[in-house]
Amino acid sequence: MVPLLQKEGFPVQAVWGRTQEEAESLASELDIPFSTSKTDDVLLHPEVHLVCILTPPPHTRQIAVKALGIGKNVISEQAATLTDACKMVTAARYYPQLMSIMGNSLRFLPAFVQMKRLLGEGYCGNLQVCEARVYGGSLLSQSYGWAWEELMGGGGLHTVGSCIIDLLSHLTGRRAVRVHGMLRTFVRQGGPAGGIRSVTADDYACFQLLMNGGVVCSVTLNFNLPGTDVHEIMLVGSSGRLIARGTELYGQRASMQVEELLLSDGGEGVGPSVRGLNSMVTQLRLSFQAQEDRRSWARHPVSMAASFEDGLYVQTVVDAIKRSNRTGEWESVEVKIQDIDPNHNHRTLPN
């Protein structure tokens, strides 16, 4: 992300790394004047006005809430738990003058921007079904880390599924009312010498979302397919369909014999997430340029971005899918900020 920000003219002032060595190495490689292994040093840095949070999910909430409290704008990845997502929304509501957006770059991918526009123009007629498939290799880090642990925000559903759930809501303008899901961890052990650590995070997820208005979404994620890179979203309506494959968009109205290529993005091997990130940073810059006062970004938010409220919705759906996986039943999606048990997840989420 740093090179993308720099390319768009954002001066990247400070970088955080897990260790001082990692931070210094990143700073040197990316030409960043300040590096640290303490997140507070970044947040308190006087030249830092926008904080991009790309840390392990269990740290996300704490950094996001603190950054807003210090008066910094925030782009954040999904937090680890529903409690965290609630606290982030509370902070975002408390500092409405600051920018607080989720970093789901898929919303900015040109294929999905055009898909949303065409859907709105009636290309598909009445929307019936959305199908999403993401297949790829293992999401596990080489050495043991948060990605291995379900409760720390690891797993295909939390990391990739979150982006798809957000995207489907963004594209269709609808939210899930009830969900059903099935999660599996097929690769249950790993480690450099094999069999050392157990994995609790899912590597396969199959879930259905019933959206308001009767639209059905079906999503399949499988990260046991090394050497594959399938990223496909299909919207089917009464009079046509739109299909995004990777960074390309295809369409077929009911009257057509064959698909038409609607957008060839020429990504040259760059996947949808990276390509989307590129567009997101460009939008950030445009949003930035459109304003005289840098600190009032929030008054002209990056209109396509997901808000922290959207992040709470996504986390609520993710939790409902996990609940459905345990109960075997359809679970209701009720987005609420109150009534969160303050002791919930204490063991896994120490302050």
Place this chain on the structure above:
Amino acid sequence: MVPLLQKEGFPVQAVWGRTQEEAESLASELDIPFSTSKTDDVLLHPEVHLVCILTPPPHTRQIAVKALGIGKNVISEQAATLTDACKMVTAARYYPQLMSIMGNSLRFLPAFVQMKRLLGEGYCGNLQVCEARVYGGSLLSQSYGWAWEELMGGGGLHTVGSCIIDLLSHLTGRRAVRVHGMLRTFVRQGGPAGGIRSVTADDYACFQLLMNGGVVCSVTLNFNLPGTDVHEIMLVGSSGRLIARGTELYGQRASMQVEELLLSDGGEGVGPSVRGLNSMVTQLRLSFQAQEDRRSWARHPVSMAASFEDGLYVQTVVDAIKRSNRTGEWESVEVKIQDIDPNHNHRTLPN
């Protein structure tokens, strides 16, 4: 099917049509000496030794049971109900010297024959997930008929899903223990002048089968995609995957960077069902030639074919999926021939 049988040297002696005119037209077109609109006339015809039942599902059981009772060999499509499937199994058990097989031609498609062989040879390692997708245009007949009615054996789940459920069991050598499903009828009305008749048969189905041994199958059927013809089955295991797209077979072991084409069938636009039917009829002929006494076919059955017992299993799974669609819960699959309520489905299944 008649031209395929004739091409393989089977003399087709009699044909049934819904009306005498239709029967005569078929007989004339296909060069068949005898035609009738009464099914009994075919069954009792002295030159008929093998009866291929391709009638509307509500007639299937009656014809199949009667044909076996008269001493004729039978190839049958899926019956309309579980009660019917039970009665067919009872008849097949009562006449073990006669051939009684289900007409699911997908089992005979060369791509699936090779897929089953490679799976058995360990191409995929430990099997984890099967994904099946069938997308196409409407299954409804032009004018109102059984295909419009769920209780008469219409709908994507019953007609196409049955073949997929049978195929997945055949390929993996496993059976579904529990199932979950969601059915929809998006096109709810139809007719030559529009809006005349209501449709109860599903045009969208999304279901999951938990197979013994922990294998997960996920199937999506969507018949609201005119101008599309997707027929894809993917088996994913610990060390590789096999993918049948239409009549072609692809594979990728975990060590490979790209997919390999394992079988290019050169179907020239012929879909998997028709191509499979071709192979099935060829197998029938080979099975036929391997025997001196035509009446003892059952002693050398067409080994790949689905038995009526397999048909009962498939119907049991279909019923469990329909039940799950109503209850929203995972439903157990318990194949049993006894304890069928004799009054069940009486309204929809008059003798």
